[in-house]
Amino acid sequence: MHEWLQQHRDEGILLLQDLVRIPSTQGNEREAQLLVAKRLHRMKLEVDLWEPDGKTLEAHPFFYSPRSGFEGSPNVVGLLRGTGGGRSIILNGHIDIVPEGDRKAWWHDPYSGKVEDGKLYGRGATDMKGGNTALLLAIQAIQELGIRLKGDVIFQSVVEEESGGAGTLATILRGYQADAALIPEPTNMRIFPKQQGSMWFRIEIKGRSAHGGTRYEGVSAIEKSMLVVQHIRELEDKRNARITDPLYATNPIPIPINLGVIQGGNWPSSVPDSVKLEGRMGVAPEESLVQAKEEMARWLERLQERDSWFKEHPPVLEWFGARWVPGSVDPGHELMRVVTEHYRAVRSEEPVIEASPWGTDGGLLTLLGETPCIIFGPGLTQLAHYPNEHIVLDHLFEAAEIIALTLIEWCGIDESEEEIADGAEAEAIQPGESH
């Protein structure tokens, strides 16, 4: 396996470059998806390419997207059908990327795919076309080495992860399910059996307008918003004090409540009568979105104990925009054991196992799709969504190797006589083998 990947290193880099050079932002995924579909077809997988139906999705309680039409944004699934009797697995990666942002902050063209010092640069290199490339290489290696798996491998290249997971939701509603799933989001080679969910909220804080020269006649929504910021900090403390999961041992704020936007008032000489706060509430892996929402709402009601102004003028809480359901897989799950073992073998070190500080489509797969999903991938978490995003190419190939070996052990090898002739080298490969 290691050898095959070494031999196909240039081909793998070219594939990632091809993907990075297509700016597959929301609504512009078709070209990249056709490239993926073509490759799956060449690898002899059964290809399913379809544009999700916005109407069906919209009616689903787990749907969130700023759009309701998916013309030009197809999902692609490639099925490597097993010979039977093995465990199936979903390998899921999103093709959509966030926009490049300020081009001047990039050293190279954000869609160059330039390789320098063992790193490949470009928007999406880390989040997560690098991970997708690792998946494709792993499957291709298995195919070309003539290994016949017993269980199905369901490769999914989905749209819309960055905007709330409608692409993965569409695969679930189309009936895709497996015994387990793996998403190679950029964890920097850490393994995440659990992941934080998150939701966006908006709080409007009210004041009473007056001329700034007689500001004592008004009530400043800016001053009142300070109390709300403080109050939310205390809720964050309270929620995090409950988190005892050792997977969060090194995380100072396992489920943060981030206040990302503040906006209020419109005239320097007026007392502002409204301030809006927008933020992201982290949701614990074992918590439900509904529980978290209720806790926030109840907590805000207690603002009136802090300041009687809030009794007559309660802040208005609203949940809007993106949300990601949390996910939790028992760290003792069999897939965890398999990935961990091959990680050790390939990298000659203990893997870091943590709970993720952000959500992925894995929450949907685990919770709704009934397919326990873990997250493990190459790519540098802290570069996602930032200028000069890049991936360390060695990590990509190491991840591909770990994943290929995982597939072999998880799905099982069919070593029955009649088929062996198809894959000349297959007998030489055993699960867990690596260099």
Next chain:
Amino acid sequence: MHEWLQQHRDEGILLLQDLVRIPSTQGNEREAQLLVAKRLHRMKLEVDLWEPDGKTLEAHPFFYSPRSGFEGSPNVVGLLRGTGGGRSIILNGHIDIVPEGDRKAWWHDPYSGKVEDGKLYGRGATDMKGGNTALLLAIQAIQELGIRLKGDVIFQSVVEEESGGAGTLATILRGYQADAALIPEPTNMRIFPKQQGSMWFRIEIKGRSAHGGTRYEGVSAIEKSMLVVQHIRELEDKRNARITDPLYATNPIPIPINLGVIQGGNWPSSVPDSVKLEGRMGVAPEESLVQAKEEMARWLERLQERDSWFKEHPPVLEWFGARWVPGSVDPGHELMRVVTEHYRAVRSEEPVIEASPWGTDGGLLTLLGETPCIIFGPGLTQLAHYPNEHIVLDHLFEAAEIIALTLIEWCGIDESEEEIADGAEAEAIQPGESH
């Protein structure tokens, strides 16, 4: 005088209606100014109508305006030349109005001039076409009653008060000066010998961006801005503790620092790296703008004692937009005595004498124009700039009477024989007379 005003009540109301029906917002003052000029001409005043020269104004340290060209925005001055030997006075009022804002919040068309229950409605009725009408009626009464004043009366209808006083600045640079001045801004019949100045500022507070899921890797500019808000509250306390002037006795915050606008961050899931606060700093009547600016700058430097983050990332202070210089006239000034006396006589009550909580063009007249200016006028302070602005018509006529009697006493009556024939009733009028 009282009688003349009673007899000309309908004419006065019509004049104010004519003025209110012209929406003389910034840049659109010409039509209203021509109406004023025509009236001054009919009243036999020497009329000076000119468009201020933007280039000359811009070079002046007291200039502030969002624009540098004044085409279509003439000033009008009407000079009622005295016979000599008396004290001169400037009567100044601005013709510009602020926009009507949300039309749906108005009961009537904002430019209707509708009269209902003794009130006249419309944008500018209170701020300050009502005051201007009182000035014009006072002068007209004196003229029509044949009273010949010894000192000059310089009536000024200026542009641009709402945006920083460039209209009045232009009258000063044109050479207009007098022994004293009066501006009938809407004080609700209070008399203001002193007025607060004000300036707008902007403070940018810096943070460090990070993903909201790992917000502990960043520094929230929203949280840091809370410290700045608190710090500014303390500066306000400190500055106001110094104010011992009895004119501020009833004002809980004589020179407030109002924070009117807050804006920061642009994504709910990101730690915001910048927050901007915009506000208005009140400046004490005897304080200079420079002193106030320096105190604010020094105070912000002390933020690093509160939080070492500010040592490496000091907030950036900027003075922008509008400013009004403060003004202070000794409450024992002769014009104060004269106005107060006629106020008592006309209204049969003691006037309320205070320091104003906002600036007017009076600061410029006093400080730069060397013409001590007091503020007294009809019109309801709290309705200025708001929907359903209106003026109580009785107040307008009372103010006209007080001002007319003030002019007579201040400028003095010329009772020499040769001219008496021109004004048949003049001998019947004495300063201080009223009903």
